[in-house]
Amino acid sequence: MGSFLRSTWTISVFTWREGMRKKTLIGFFILSILTIFGSSVLTAYVAPTSGTSTPSEIESKMIKDICLTTISIFGVLITIFISASVVPNEVENKVIYTVLSKPIRRFQYLLGKFIGVQLTVILNLVLMGILFCIAVYSKEGIFPSLLIWAILLTYCEFLVISAFTFAVSCSATSAVLPTIGGLFIYIIGNLTEYLKDVANRVGESTVLADKIVRETAYWLYMVLPNLQKFSLKNQVLYLSVNDPPKDAQIPQVIAYALACTVVGYIIALWVFRRKEL
């Protein structure tokens, strides 16, 4: 068991070290940092002064909006990019042959790679999150605990996207298809609530076409991961930054993320277990 964990951890650390050196990833990260930094400066010039809110409140809201959007967009790009590329790149440069010819099982290799991807995503998210918190703290002067919850749930969203992108990457020979797959999961995962709406709007109609649409929408809603569960954006924008999250069942949402991740990993393993390298 000790040897199993040690070898898996070795693969994870190696993946993380290699991931942190990817130029595309560094580029995304620098852009996100610049945007987060720039948000404080930018809002001072563009914040409108009309309405019921004070200029300071509007400025603060804009900072939170820009930072959350930045973290969400660049974070998801980093997650998809790294999850889509780790396995196909190792197949392409033949490193996988030298690893799997050692006493390493395939599920162990995948686990090590997946943990390594998560270490990379977490480190990037933590760095972006710290800057976000500093930007908000410097504006409002209170510890932004709500942001920490928002960032935690954002990571849960990335975890789910990462697991499914990783599963697609295990069947691919290059990073292109899994990258497209990851973007698809991100987009469709944020639209699943609409599928529920579609199913409800069609209602009890007995017309065949309506029935097909209702059933399809309902089943897609049930099967696809619902990424909107992980969003605390409205609360971050409209509540005080040190408020606890409202109406969000954090443990259930985290459990949902973990369940989706396990499903993604099992699909990855199923695809990879008999893959000819």
Place this chain on the structure above:
Amino acid sequence: MSAVIETKNLTKVYEGGRRGQDVHALKNLTLTVSTGEIFGYLGPNGSGKTTTIKMLLSLMFPTSGSIAILGRKDYGASDVKRKIGYLPEGAYYPEFLKGEEVLRYYGQLYGLHGSTLEKRISEVLDIVGMSRARKRLVRGYSKGMRQRIGLGQALISDPQILVLDEPTTGLDPIARKEIRDILIRLRDEGKTLLISSHELLEVELISNRVGILYEGDLKAMGSITELLTDRDVTLEVRGASPEALQRLTAKGIQSESQPQGVSLLRVPNTMSVYEVLEYCKNEKITLVSVAPRRETLEELFVRVVGAAQNEKKG
């Protein structure tokens, strides 16, 4: 000598999909590699060498037939893999790592750690002649140094079996000689080596036995001395006129013109050398030297593959 690697009727078929034709990459391959020998595994590109190696390492799965490594049918088991070192062709080693870090990474994958691993890293760096470059980043390594580090990662667990895919391809003659010396030393230490290569001279110099594969079929297998039986005698002569050479060619003697009026005459072992010498004397051709010559592995390879190609054509 006991069998270390054994395949019986090993077959690999790549399915061609809905419209494509199936590709028979390996057809009923039966071969044995014994303890302490260097087995040269030869064949043109696409003949099935790498497919065989990948199946031995559980990177691919046979369509039918069996594999046994160290007598074990469960050759993919961790304790069997622990005894195998593998150097793939043209593998990449992370450029941000130092030479010793590459070995540390692979050593940890074998479950080595602590002082045992550090001691082994130093030993392996010594074996592959990379001790002085251990602290340098792989980014700054030459092709030969990368190949040595690759060999090092294959040796890190002190395996009984080494499977090397094109270990000397693309290296300069000095690096090639150094790698060759390392391989001979490893064989002398009792390790078993399976080497797939296109460098036929290298293989001939170090192998005990060879197998020649063509389109998935094993066309020839045996020891170098068994296979390279075709011998001839080469006469180096001077002053032979074109007409005299033509007459020799008509008798079945190959001639090859060299600079400064020298010609090489290849007398097959089916003919009498004395008869040719007599002819040269009569034609006033000056004899420079007489040397027995054995067929090279390259000639055998061309002969075997050529015959297989002709057989295929029809």
